[in-house]
Amino acid sequence: MDDYSKPIPRDNSKIKLAIVDDHRIFGEGLKRLLEHKAGFNDFLLYTNATDALRTIPREKPDLSLIDINLPDMDGVELTRKILKQEPALKVVILTVDDSKKTVLRAISSGAYGYLLKSASLNNIISSIFTVLEGDLVIGAEVAPLVFGELRDLVKSIDKPPSPLLERLGKREHEVLQKVAEGKGNHAIADELFISEKTVKNYVSHLMEKLEVPDRMQLIVFAIKEGLQNQGEEE
Numbered sequence: 001m002d003d004y005s006k007p008i009p010r011d012n013s014k015i016k017l018a019i020v021d022d023h024r025i026f027g028e029g030l031k032r033l034l035e036h037k038a039g040f041n042d043f044l045l046y047t048n049a050t051d052a053l054r055t056i057p058r059e060k061p062d063l064s065l066i067d068i069n070l071p072d073m074d075g076v077e078l079t080r081k082i083l084k085q086e087p088a089l090k091v092v093i094l095t096v097d098d099s100k101k102t103v104l105r106a107i108s109s110g111a112y113g114y115l116l117k118s119a120s121l122n123n124i125i126s127s128i129f130t131v132l133e134g135d136l137v138i139g140a141e142v143a144p145l146v147f148g149e150l151r152d153l154v155k156s157i158d159k160p161p162s163p164l165l166e167r168l169g170k171r172e173h174e175v176l177q178k179v180a181e182g183k184g185n186h187a188i189a190d191e192l193f194i195s196e197k198t199v200k201n202y203v204s205h206l207m208e209k210l211e212v213p214d215r216m217q218l219i220v221f222a223i224k225e226g227l228q229n230q231g232e233e234e
Contacts, residue, residue, distance in 0.1 A: 018064035049073035113137030180222030
């Protein structure tokens with residue numbers, strides 16, 4: 001983690017974050033960096049899954065950052081158990097484990113994101129904001145694993161295009177293609193020369209028009225329709 005000399009001018013004092021990591025020094029260090037850089041000041045710190053599972057559903061933090069390698073239960077199982085008690089809670093996996101199996105398990109458990117600890121502090125902070133706004137976050141290092149698996153799952157499906165695509169305008173189709181490529185709102189905005197807020201509005205309209213509940217289902221829909229392949233061909 002790096003680049004924490006200049007605090008971000010944003011009031012996040014009311015946001016409660018939980019950090020679950022068996023390395024106390026890492027957890028406390030991350031807490032201090034998030035305090036200094038982003039102004040967060042309400043934290044729950046845990047070094048094991050048992051304590052986290054006992055109190056996180058009750059304390060209801062706005063977002064929990066959970067490591068995979070915990071001494072008493074792995075982070076994916078912890079995420080699954082927390083969300084079974086409180087489905088509305090948001091969890092981001094923050095770990096050194098970049099194995100395909102673990103990444104896919106984490107996403108299927110209901111986690112809103114998966115980041116490696118090698119991510120910059122700015123990346124972690126922006127991911128926190130993204131998830132709090134309801135978007136999914138997949139670190140650049142592991143995104144190819146997730147989207148590659150989705151391609152493998154749907155590439156053998158032979159079906160006509162969904163009639164729902166006819167509801168989309170040209171720009172909506174372009175945004176959907178970028179979503180299928182695994183790109184976040186910031187990257188899509190840069191590539192299409194529009195604001196990030198505009199991208200968020202497009203994504204919300206796409207989910208409504210295509211009748212999907214969240215961004216992950218929007219990605220799956222787009223890949224099933226072959227939109228990612230269209231991007232590769234171009």
